[in-house]
Amino acid sequence: MKVLQINSVCGFGSTGRIVTDIASKLRENNIESYIAYGRQTLIDNDNILKIGNKLDYYIHGGLTRLFDTHALLGSRTATKRFIEQIKSIDPDIIHIHNLHGYYINIIILFNYLKQTGKPVVWTLHDCWSFTGHCAYFSYVKCDKWIEGCHKCPQRTSYPASTFWDNSKRNYNIKKDLFTSLENMTIVTPSQWLADLVGKSFLSKYPVKVIHNGIDTDIFKPVDGKPVREKLKIGNKFIILGVASIWSKRKGLDYFIELSKIIDDDSIIVLVGLDEKQIENLPLNIIGLKRTSNILELVQIYSAADVFVNPSVEETFGLVTAEALACGIPAIVFDSTPGSEIVIDDCGFVAEPGNIYDIKKFIDIIKRNGKGYYSEKCVRRVRNKFSKADRFDEYIELFRYLDKYRGKFC
Numbered sequence: 001m002k003v004l005q006i007n008s009v010c011g012f013g014s015t016g017r018i019v020t021d022i023a024s025k026l027r028e029n030n031i032e033s034y035i036a037y038g039r040q041t042l043i044d045n046d047n048i049l050k051i052g053n054k055l056d057y058y059i060h061g062g063l064t065r066l067f068d069t070h071a072l073l074g075s076r077t078a079t080k081r082f083i084e085q086i087k088s089i090d091p092d093i094i095h096i097h098n099l100h101g102y103y104i105n106i107i108i109l110f111n112y113l114k115q116t117g118k119p120v121v122w123t124l125h126d127c128w129s130f131t132g133h134c135a136y137f138s139y140v141k142c143d144k145w146i147e148g149c150h151k152c153p154q155r156t157s158y159p160a161s162t163f164w165d166n167s168k169r170n171y172n173i174k175k176d177l178f179t180s181l182e183n184m185t186i187v188t189p190s191q192w193l194a195d196l197v198g199k200s201f202l203s204k205y206p207v208k209v210i211h212n213g214i215d216t217d218i219f220k221p222v223d224g225k226p227v228r229e230k231l232k233i234g235n236k237f238i239i240l241g242v243a244s245i246w247s248k249r250k251g252l253d254y255f256i257e258l259s260k261i262i263d264d265d266s267i268i269v270l271v272g273l274d275e276k277q278i279e280n281l282p283l284n285i286i287g288l289k290r291t292s293n294i295l296e297l298v299q300i301y302s303a304a305d306v307f308v309n310p311s312v313e314e315t316f317g318l319v320t321a322e323a324l325a326c327g328i329p330a331i332v333f334d335s336t337p338g339s340e341i342v343i344d345d346c347g348f349v350a351e352p353g354n355i356y357d358i359k360k361f362i363d364i365i366k367r368n369g370k371g372y373y374s375e376k377c378v379r380r381v382r383n384k385f386s387k388a389d390r391f392d393e394y395i396e397l398f399r400y401l402d403k404y405r406g407k408f409c
Contacts (some may be wrong), residue, residue: 001402002032004091008101010035011042013244014124014318017099018212023392034089036082038103049085051103052078060102063238068161071099071106072173079105083112093398096122100159110177111170119401122188126315129178130200136313138335139249146199175201189316190337210394211375215389218294219325221374224303231286237266237366240304242319243291246273251310259284271300301326306365308358309338317341325381327374331361347379
């Protein structure tokens with residue numbers, strides 16, 4: 001069996017690591033694996049395919065900015081060349097991840113997929129597949145995607161359009177394209193996202209929930225004292241937040257407000273900030289830039305006393321699971337899949353947007369001590385979110401679809 005994965009990035013970022021982890025699991029099971037990507041990669045071998053080039057990327061981005069036609073006008077030649085590569089590989093399963101990212105033309109791709117009739121698995125890492133523009137809509141409380149997008153309130157957000165609002169047309173084109181395949185299975189990393197898919201035009205397809213996996217051989221409790229010494233924190237109670245990019249939807253503003261009400265013996269540490277954000281932080285927040293050193297990140301997790309994820313838009317909450325794996329109790333809002341992760345006495349679920357609710361739970365964890373929760377947190381991740389177990393589910397799905405030629409029930 002041959003499996004071809006398609007994603008915007010390879011080995012880079014959360015989705016890029018998921019793609020390469022699945023590829024490793026495929027090879028372990030003697031399944032031929034190929035990855036096609038559009039933008040960045042940390043891996044280079046004969047089974048890694050690049051879609052387009054920098055010029056394609058910039059032209060695609062420019063067309064999106066001007067006309068709000070992301071993935072519809074750009075990358076036509078690049079996609080046609082890629083399809084010739086697909087024909088040469090002749091995969092048994094085509095596994096799609098993120099198609100947004102200025103690298104592929106979805107009209108050309110899906111017309112080809114419809115023609116071949118090959119089994120397709122589409123893992124959704126956000127909501128872009130069933131909206132007319134955006135990847136997330138919870139923050140702006142928009143539900144137009146249920147009936148049909150128009151007058152998009154996030155036109156200037158990724159994938160940003162400067163002048164035109166083409167959301168209505170985008171929605172209709174995507175609906176026609178994405179519902180045209182006979183043999184497609186949708187995979188979501190959470191039941192929360194699966195429920196949204198059930199309200200969308202993708203509801204005609206079977207949906208399987210496969211949680212994102214954590215490498216519990218790497219993410220585990222370690223000695224966090226070196227981090228405390230480096231940051232000169234001493235024995236202060238550490239409230240930790242981690243994100244690849246900090247924005248309003250990730251909850252940066254909530255941390256700023258939280259800093260005004262925490263006790264003097266507590267300090268907030270945020271990982272993933274840029275220089276400008278760090279410069280504007282209150283004195284009781286330590287800002288760190290994004291780290292690509294996983295072992296350093298594990299040390300930071302292990303040094304903390306509580307992990308807070310105030311994001312209002314997540315499709316899983318990978319950093320929350322990583323924190324739990326390192327023995328740190330977590331607090332999340334009850335508006336994301338975080339509430340699917342933080343159960344079994346390994347943290348608390350706060351009222352959405354309620355900083356005082358978060359403070360209340362911080363105080364409870366402070367009184368009980370991190371040690372009260374640590375073993376339960378680690379056990380929770382090992383039992384439910386172990387990478388080895390979760391990616392085995394993909395192997396089982398691929399084998400099933402290959403055997404029954406894409407008819408998943």
